[in-house]
Amino acid sequence: MKKIINDPKDVVDEMVQGLVRSYPDYLKRIPETGVVYRSDLEKIKGKVGIVSGGGSGHEPTHAGFVGNGMLSAAVCGEVFTSPTPDQIFEAIKQVDSGAGVFLVIKNYSGDVMNFEMAQDMADMEDIKVKSIVVDDDIAVENSTYTQGRRGVAGTVFMHKVLGAAADQGASLDEIEELAQKILPNIKTIAVALSGATVPEVGKPGFTLADDEIEYGVGIHGEPGYRREKLQPSKALVEELVGKLNDEFKFEKGEKVAVLVNGMGATPLMEQYVFMNDVLNKLDELGLNVEFTKVGNLMTSLEMAGISLTIFRVNDDLVNNLNYATHTIGW
Amino acid sequence: MKKIINDPKDVVDEMVQGLVRSYPDYLKRIPETGVVYRSDLEKIKGKVGIVSGGGSGHEPTHAGFVGNGMLSAAVCGEVFTSPTPDQIFEAIKQVDSGAGVFLVIKNYSGDVMNFEMAQDMADMEDIKVKSIVVDDDIAVENSTYTQGRRGVAGTVFMHKVLGAAADQGASLDEIEELAQKILPNIKTIAVALSGATVPEVGKPGFTLADDEIEYGVGIHGEPGYRREKLQPSKALVEELVGKLNDEFKFEKGEKVAVLVNGMGATPLMEQYVFMNDVLNKLDELGLNVEFTKVGNLMTSLEMAGISLTIFRVNDDLVNNLNYATHTIGW
Numbered sequence: 001m002k003k004i005i006n007d008p009k010d011v012v013d014e015m016v017q018g019l020v021r022s023y024p025d026y027l028k029r030i031p032e033t034g035v036v037y038r039s040d041l042e043k044i045k046g047k048v049g050i051v052s053g054g055g056s057g058h059e060p061t062h063a064g065f066v067g068n069g070m071l072s073a074a075v076c077g078e079v080f081t082s083p084t085p086d087q088i089f090e091a092i093k094q095v096d097s098g099a100g101v102f103l104v105i106k107n108y109s110g111d112v113m114n115f116e117m118a119q120d121m122a123d124m125e126d127i128k129v130k131s132i133v134v135d136d137d138i139a140v141e142n143s144t145y146t147q148g149r150r151g152v153a154g155t156v157f158m159h160k161v162l163g164a165a166a167d168q169g170a171s172l173d174e175i176e177e178l179a180q181k182i183l184p185n186i187k188t189i190a191v192a193l194s195g196a197t198v199p200e201v202g203k204p205g206f207t208l209a210d211d212e213i214e215y216g217v218g219i220h221g222e223p224g225y226r227r228e229k230l231q232p233s234k235a236l237v238e239e240l241v242g243k244l245n246d247e248f249k250f251e252k253g254e255k256v257a258v259l260v261n262g263m264g265a266t267p268l269m270e271q272y273v274f275m276n277d278v279l280n281k282l283d284e285l286g287l288n289v290e291f292t293k294v295g296n297l298m299t300s301l302e303m304a305g306i307s308l309t310i311f312r313v314n315d316d317l318v319n320n321l322n323y324a325t326h327t328i329g330w
Numbered sequence: 331m332k333k334i335i336n337d338p339k340d341v342v343d344e345m346v347q348g349l350v351r352s353y354p355d356y357l358k359r360i361p362e363t364g365v366v367y368r369s370d371l372e373k374i375k376g377k378v379g380i381v382s383g384g385g386s387g388h389e390p391t392h393a394g395f396v397g398n399g400m401l402s403a404a405v406c407g408e409v410f411t412s413p414t415p416d417q418i419f420e421a422i423k424q425v426d427s428g429a430g431v432f433l434v435i436k437n438y439s440g441d442v443m444n445f446e447m448a449q450d451m452a453d454m455e456d457i458k459v460k461s462i463v464v465d466d467d468i469a470v471e472n473s474t475y476t477q478g479r480r481g482v483a484g485t486v487f488m489h490k491v492l493g494a495a496a497d498q499g500a501s502l503d504e505i506e507e508l509a510q511k512i513l514p515n516i517k518t519i520a521v522a523l524s525g526a527t528v529p530e531v532g533k534p535g536f537t538l539a540d541d542e543i544e545y546g547v548g549i550h551g552e553p554g555y556r557r558e559k560l561q562p563s564k565a566l567v568e569e570l571v572g573k574l575n576d577e578f579k580f581e582k583g584e585k586v587a588v589l590v591n592g593m594g595a596t597p598l599m600e601q602y603v604f605m606n607d608v609l610n611k612l613d614e615l616g617l618n619v620e621f622t623k624v625g626n627l628m629t630s631l632e633m634a635g636i637s638l639t640i641f642r643v644n645d646d647l648v649n650n651l652n653y654a655t656h657t658i659g660w
Contacts, residue, residue: 002543004521004523004600004601004604006607018624019602022590059598064598194332213332232336233334234336260352265594265632266632267387267629267631268390268626269386269389269409272344272345272389273334274334274348275352277348279351279352292352299597301597301599302596
């Protein structure tokens with residue numbers, strides 16, 4: 001294992017420390033926890049707080065999306081491990097100012113269980129909490145750590161849209177309704193070129209031959225649906241857009257937002273080449289691309305690969321995607 | 331070679347296409363060139379244009395820093411290859427609105443020669459052009475493609491400070507003076523964990539053993555000054571901050587800005603752990619850290635590694651670093 005770290009067991013603690021020390025204008029930490037919250041928390045007084053989180057190793061997700069117009073707080077678990085209910089509860093208490101708190105949960109059994117327990121703890125203290133479980137990865141049904149579909153990079157679109165709505169004063173019920181409305185319209189699929197190594201494990205979660213790729217790998221290295229020889233970008237796009245279109249069954253003229261997400265070790269150069277091919281393909285399908293984003297937003301440590309998220313949008317949602325935000329990672 | 335591309339010879343063209351199609355509100359391209367410029371170019375009317383560029387493969391450098399408060403245009407050469415003088419000249423003409431154009435050149439022989447030729451071409455058309463050659467990498471004197479020291483991640487601080495000054499109406503002479511003043515106060519040093527593969531070459535520029543690192547590697551894989559076994563982050567920080575301090579000879583109470591830059595494949599997690607150790611070390615030296623930035627700003631394709639830039643600042647320079655900017659990459 002070749003990593004710039006100290007003791008593997010201290011990685012998350014030292015990462016969170018480095019993060020809040022680097023960006024004190026953006027982030028504060030609840031001492032001794034993995035909870036980071038907006039430094040300007042007073043600005044959401046009377047508004048719904050938005051909280052997300054999960055295992056670490058997906059940076060800038062989730063802490064990088066804490067700030068005006070996105071998340072109010074993020075809970076950083078150990079690497080690829082759900083944060084504990086008490087830490088999630090601390091985050092809820094920190095950001096509630098009476099209007100309630102909305103939780104964005106990626107669909108992993110550990111996350112779902114722990115966020116629900118935190119929600120119960122909040123209920124007992126009369127804090128209004130609602131939530132959504134994001135399951136945007138269409139690659140496989142059920143997976144190593146998941147019942148149903150996994151939650152992956154499309155979650156960032158959920159953060160952005162709900163964060164914009166909350167900042168504009170939407171109520172907890174309105175945010176829940178919005179989340180449920182957009183959930184089935186956000187879909188993602190990935191391709192991996194190499195695996196990632198969890199520091200405390202010390203070796204890659206999976207390995208691929210020098211000329212081999214795997215379609216549909218999850219953000220913790222969960223198995224996908226097919227391995228084959230490396231293909232050119234255009235062929236990858238055919239496969240991935242094809243799979244997404246099988247789900248969406250798009251008609252000409254529909255409006256979409258697109259996220260090309262690097263998994264960690266894949267250069268921006270390749271992500272832009274891939275996006276260029278995606279846009280050609282979406283043109284061919286007659287879709288109107290209203291919003292585009294390219295970059296390492298939901299990574300899997302040093303995994304090489306890419307994910308493609310398509311989000312069926314209307315003009316209001318595009319406005320939320322373009323809504324001004326002040327975060328490190330968006 | 332495992333890359334998400336099509337034909338290696340089309341990589342830069344397809345990348346630039348993907349880039350401007352993804353971010354039409356930020357960037358436009360001069361057709362058939364590697365020149366990208368601000369979509370809102372009318373906003374710099376009467377102001378000095380700032381142009382940078384160089385070989386591609388360092389994304390988001392340089393195109394990602396085109397926008398309000400940073401660069402007016404960037405010239406994308408082939409991978410790790412200087413852009414041609416005529417393309418640089420196109421960029422100069424595109425952004426000149428009478429106040430002149432300032433060129434930020436990284437110190438590589440090809441870049442210096444081609445940017446100077448473009449400057450001569452501009453002189454012949456009576457466009458006022460001045461320039462600075464950035465040589466912030468303290469690792470070695472002279473290098474594979476360089477007389478003197480190499481220009482690396484510290485160049486991004488140069489973009490930011492000069493871009494802010496230009497936006498605030500500084501004259502060409504004032505920008506030149508500012509650039510010369512800050513140049514000796516920006517210093518960088520890197521450590522690499524693995525090499526990068528240029529698409530048209532097809533194999534890594536250098537290789538390291540599984541447990542080996544190299545100090546002082548350049549952003550094109552140019553040799554550094556020592557190889558040894560992988561060290562913990564704290565030990566790397568001792569080495570790199572020590573080397574920088576040997577140059578700066580800091581006294582207690584001096585003000586600095588710090589950039590921890592990922593070389594491509596190194597997760598943000600590791601970059602934050604490393605920054606945490608850097609900040610501890612700078613505390614120990616009694617320095618006042620006034621500005622911090624962490625992320626993949628000047629990469630070397632999929633190289634794993636990190637560079638550390640320290641910039642000796644005063645309050646005005648901190649204001650320029652914090653000056654509002656509208657780019658994809660900052």
